[in-house]
Each structure stands twice: as C-alpha cells, then as structure tokens.
C-alpha cells in the first residue's frame with residue numbers, strides 16, 4: 154500500500170550515511186521545527202532501554218527494531234521478516250549506535266510470523282524470533298490479552314528506534330525515543346479508512362504531526378506505562394498532520410505471542 158517492504162530494505166542502506174545525517178541535523182535548528190529522530194524525539198541508549206534490539210542482516214546492517222521479551226525471544230513485525238530466513242537475519246542487543254560493534258549478536262533459530270499475515274494494511278503484523286544465543290539484558294513485559302484499556306485515547310506511549318529522522322530522510326546512528334498520545338479508533342479510521350483494522354491496530358501521534366516513527370523503526374516497541382503494547386507497523390509517510398503512526402495492537406496477539414515465547 155505505502156511501499157513499506159521496500160522501505161525496510163532501504164533503511165539498511167541508509168544506515169551507512171547516518172553519521173553525516175546527524176551532522177546535517179545539528180547544523181539546521183530553525184523555527185520551522187528541525188526534523189529530529191525518530192521524528193521529533195531525543196537520543197537515548199540501550200542501557201536505558203535494554204530490551205530494544207536491532208534486527209539486522211547477516212552483515213549487521215540494521216533494517217528493523219525488535220523487543221526482547223525473554224532471554225531468547227524477540228517480538229517484531231511480520232512485515233520485517235518478509236523474504237528473510239533464519240540464516241539471513243541477526244539480532245543485536247546492547248548496541249546504542251548503528252556503527253557500534255559492541256553488545257551481543259545472536260543468530261536466529263526460528264522465525265514465527267503470524268500465519269495470516271499478508272500485508273500491513275490487513276493487520277496480523279507480528280512475528281516472534283527465537284535466538285540461538287541468550288541476550289544478557291532485562292526483557293520487557295508485554296500486555297496480556299485482557300489489558301485492552303491501555304489504549305484509551307490520549308494515553309502517553311513511548312516509541313523507540315533507529316529509523317529515519319524525517320520522511321524520506323536517513324537513519325539515526327543513535328537510538329532515539331519520543332512520546333506520542335494514542336489516538337481513538339474512530340479518529341484513526343477517519344484518516345486511514347479500511348486500511349485501519351480496529352481489532353489488529355492502534356494509532357498514536359499528535360494531531361498536528363511532528364512526532365512519529367518512520368522507515369527503519371518498524372518492528373520496534375510502542376510502550377505504554379513501560380510495558381510493550383504495540384509494534385511499529387506502518388502509516389502514511391512520517392509525522393504528517395492527520396496521519397498518526399499505526400502499531401500492531403498487541404493485546405489481540407498476546408496469547409499467540411505467549412505460545413511462541415513458551416515454545
């Protein structure tokens with residue numbers, strides 16, 4: 154629909170120029186709200202958010218995010234795993250910078266994608282990776298299926314990732330974070346029409362835009378009250394007024410995720 158699968162591949166290439174992009178942003182702080190990564194966020198570290206994982210190719214070029222939910226299980230987006238195999242991906246923990254070489258790199262022994270996943274606009278955008286090597290980092294808790302009230306409109310949610318710092322921009326070398334309010338399902342349906350599947354998706358973003366996830370943030374966490382409640386999935390561009398970001402509604406998939414975590 155919005156070319157997202159192509160976008161995640163582009164993110165890996167964009168990583169190479171991340172340092173240059175950071176310099177450019179610092180040089181352009183103006184009244185017109187200089188774009189800041191994620192879009193509209195601040196830098197942070199994997200020490201502050203130890204469960205935030207880079208999903209990379211075999212050369213450790215990041216193309217998506219993920220969330221550690223047990224020492225050997227990572228929740229990410231199904232759309233991040235399209236065309237991938239257990240030998241093509243790695244999970245990197247404890248690495249704040251895309252150009253770092255520190256942290257823990259694990260191979261993946263199993264990729265579980267939601268069996269009904271077809272396209273982000275049809276929902277079911279959830280995957281669970283099983284790691285070959287345990288991550289020595291504190292996992293995140295994730296919502297249970299009964300906790301549907303966490304998404305009440307206007308609730309503050311936190312987004313994290315190494316994705317583009319502006320629409321059609323380039324990736325952030327350093328992990329970024331921002332907060333965005335959840336948006337009501339009726340409002341999100343007004344923006345996205347039938348592309349917004351209420352059972353499977355939740356929207357978050359300011360009405361005026363300016364703060365959002367973007368290409369390369371996909372698969373990463375949406376935290377509510379510090380608990381994993383969503384997975385960065387898709388949206389119309391990045392940080393546009395009237396088009397909030399769309400996240401996988403994790404309560405719908407909690408039980409399926411738990412089955413995978415315990416498998």
Ligand code: 4AZ
Nearest residue numbers: 160367368369371388398
């Ligand atoms: C992407 O392509 C993507 N603004 C992620 C998040 C959003 C848009 C695109 C939401 O990975």
